[in-house]
Amino acid sequence: MAEVKLYGSWSSPFSYRIEVALKLKGVEYEFIDEDVHNKKSPLLLKYNLVHKKVPVLVHNDKPICESLVILEYIDETWEGPSIWPGDPYERATARLWAKFFDEKCVHAMWKVCWSKGEEQEKLKKECTELLKILESTLSGKKFFRTGETIGMVDVTGNFVAYWFGILQELAGLQVFTKEKFPNENLPPEDKLAAHFQARFRAVAASK
Template identity: 60%
Template sequence: MAEEVKVFGVWGSPFSRRVEIALKMKGVKYEFIEEDLANKSPLLLKYNPVHKKIPVLLHNGKPICESLVILEYIDETWKGTSIFPQDPYKRAVARFWARFIDDKCLPTLWKTCWSQGEEQEKGKEEACELLKILDNELKDKKFFGGDAIGPVDIVANFIGFWLGIIQEITGVEVLTKEKFPKLCQWIDEFINYSIIKENLPPRDKLKAYFQTRLPNK
């Protein structure tokens, strides 16, 4: 029986792209279904009734929600390139850093870039502390997991690509080469890694989208 794999997502979402990168790493063919988050489809609401969010992976009619959960599901379901480390301890460490990025780094970075005045200054301090922790975690490694792209790199895709565009548009500087040389070196390696490079949204399109979010537009 032919497998049916569908991804409900949004072209410019880093969370959708995580799922697509993982499927591409495994060589899994899938159908991408573009969602309009202002007018969510009945299917999205049916398959993710709890959070009502993208991405949703539909595998032979069974929905899996939340990008971190989906990454593990993809890794465990299909053979081929391993995404998570095989060693249980290393897997646990990867899960820890993926959660740290999702729970701490992304909300702080997003809020800081789009806030103003005192709130922005406070956000910058907090964002720098979090980025310092990530910078230190890289040590002398090429990627977070070592020499190859792993789950933490995939989850950090917002920092690797989206953040630079948002900083450019808003004029907020948090992640710079002077402050975070290792992270910036990682970004260069990350966005030029073939499977990542091929699965990033068009920079100009993303830039234009974020420009519409600027105040007084």
Template identity: 50%
Template sequence: MKPALVIMGDEVKVFGFWASPFSRRVELALRFKGVPYEYVEEDILGNNKSPLLLQYNPVHKKIPVFLHNGKPIAESLVILEYIDDTWKSNPILPQDPYDRAMARFWAKFIDDKCFPAFLKAIMGPENEREKAVEEARDCLKTLESALNGKRFFGGDAIGMVDIAANFIGFWLRIIQEIAGVELLSAEKLPALFKWTDEFVSCSVVKESLPPQDKISAAFKARIDQAREAQTK
């Protein structure tokens, strides 16, 4: 992997949250590119967002925010494309226009279809959970089809769709066990399950993932809180 050509004086900052797969996307892209950056942790759980975060993302007021030489960019998928356009080494998007379009399609599918389905299956009302689980599994099955026999969604190397799917690669297997809901299994989704093993085994990914016990504790508290609120 070739390091990126970094222009002297480049200021690169990432405003994120340690447990967020969305801000982790941005960090992963920068690490694959070899771009040095400063990480700024935001207090998302305490709802105590910094004035800088609110200044740089006044529309959505959420992480991640990417700052390059004083210019802020919000929304993780938009940030990934900006990073790929700015630092050309180790591209995460394909060069072929059709393949680029398909990568954007699957990344958007993950955000628009998969994430809402996961939230319903894990935190939704109990009387709706069975249906939500089936919907989430269908989303994963559809996503699995995009692998089409490849090691990664990006082919032989990790690309934008793999980075966008980092929640599925690491977080989901932990959270489904806590929630007592099986969405992803080696038996029902063998290719996608194998991809998760390949993804987290990559040294760049492995070195940037949050501790599993912290993720377990944080999401257990969130799931318990959501389910308790539904009983009131």
């Protein structure tokens, strides 16, 4: 039986997307929860020499780094529901949306929660425009690919649905709400909320 280990962090949306993919494929794995804010394990540093960050998937002692690369590896290695589209055009489109989430959404939505004043107002407008793009693309569908089947874009977009909803509430923002964006879901995550609340307190105490 193949040995699969995932070096990640329970609070990381990038780790979470790998867990979703493994569960969709029915792959058994061991999760190693890394303390990414204090002391990373020697094995994580060994497996990810370039970026030294989570997630890292180790399959039969071979490490694969970077979440999008890992997702593609999982889809090609194990049988089960397809994560990436088979059609070349749809696959290219999925890659484009994945880059949109990672390079546009995650950056702006994370930064707006920790900024103040004029910078925050500018970022709020940017986040609202990004969310409008997502809302128009979903157009009443439950999932991006077909509306009924979870796929690559949904897996990579978990930051918006889970993490940003909680972060903005703790930061006292009203960017992403059900009233403004009814096609999006904001499921409660008490543990995640407590985690980020502690980080907000730590930042406030350091000033």
